[in-house]
Amino acid sequence: MRRTTPFFRPISVTRPLLIFGILLASAAMAIPQKPLPPVKVPQNGTLATLVREANLYANPDDSTGPIADILPGRELVVAEKNGKWLRVFANTDAPDTRQSDVPVFGNEGSAQPISGWMLDKGIVALNTAHGDSILFGSADNLEQQAAVPDPPPHVAEEARLLYRRIVTMYPQSPWTPEAMYRAADIRWQLQKTDAASLPSAHEKENYLREQMDEDEMKKVIKYFPGTQWADLAAFDLIDNKLCGDWQGSEKCPEQETNYYLKYVDDHPDSPNAAQALYDALWRQASAGDMWAADGDIKRADEDRGHAKAIFDRMMQKYPQSAFTARAASLIYKVDQGIPIYGSSRE
DSSP states (O other): OOOOOOOOOOGGGOGGGSOHHHHHHHHHHOOOSSOOOOOOOOTTSEEEEESSOEEEBSSSOSSSOOSEEEOTTOEEEEEEEETTEEEEEEOOOOOOOOGGGSOSSOOTTOOOOEEEEEESSSEEETTSTTHHHHHHHHHHHHHHHHTSSSOOTTHHHHHHHHHHHHHHHOTTSTTHHHHHHHHHHHHHHHHHHHHHTSGGGGOSSGGGSOOOOOHHHHHHHHHSTTSHHHHHHHHHHGGGGSOSOOTTOTHHHHHHHHHHHHHHHHOTTOTTHHHHHHHHHHHHHHHHHHHHHTTOHHHHHHHHHHHHHHHHHHHHHOTTOHHHHHHHHHHHHHHHTOOSSSOOOO
8 A cells, every 4th residue: 555645735836826716717728639538437327436435334234344445536336225325336446556567468456346335425426516516626625634744644645536536527527627637746746755765766867766657647738738737747747857866966957957948948838937947047056056166167157157047037037926036045145156055154
């Protein structure tokens, strides 16, 4: 079972900081450029999911112990109703696997649905009025819980599953583009946290480190190109290109600068454009300090000059961004001869 870790999302990516009306309007305009897979309507009942944790019983009777606990976001098929009880087939969902780790053969052992009875409470089905909004709100609440220190167990995974249910149950919903990105991003952040805990995280070359699975991010870009969700997905993908530990090599920050500058060139209206420029500026200033420490003043001045040019770009394009203010503080230190990378104490 996956190790549960606190789910801390970078502030620039956190959608609750955006105005609700703008979010809904932009989601409504995000028409898939490629059709999403249609809803798989089951032959033996109604497709549904849960917004609460529920006990599954062998019979419509809670006098005996449950046979399973079904967590929010799990896929259900409601086959029968008996008073306050529903007979369901519950998909217990196999743990997430990186696409690169899926075997070509022998992958037939995926989790099989289990059958049982549960109380008719907290179940959202395809025919539930405003079901997509209910699922999105439930997932968002769980995601906020996952963002605090020492969150409840599995809460980030539950939020992810609820977002995924929106995509599979309501592919035409205005919430679907954002739900697809949020599900992918939660998975990305969890994998990123796990990868950072491995010894390979300190390898300089990116291909020697544990890579985050890019499959879901690339699907966001594929189905919703030109939207802010595709922009955000492309920003996340930069993580896999970065050095683990620079190990004193100026090549790393200079190369990473180019990744972030290219991102802004390709996604100038991205919610993360100002942050990408800041990330590039910080790396150029750091490379300048590294060259200075190696005694190459010419290269140090070149990289510091590039950092100042990036700051000018930020002032012109994003003058009100907090990242531009942070960049101003870095350039001030550069002008004052205060190191950005390493100790600033003389």
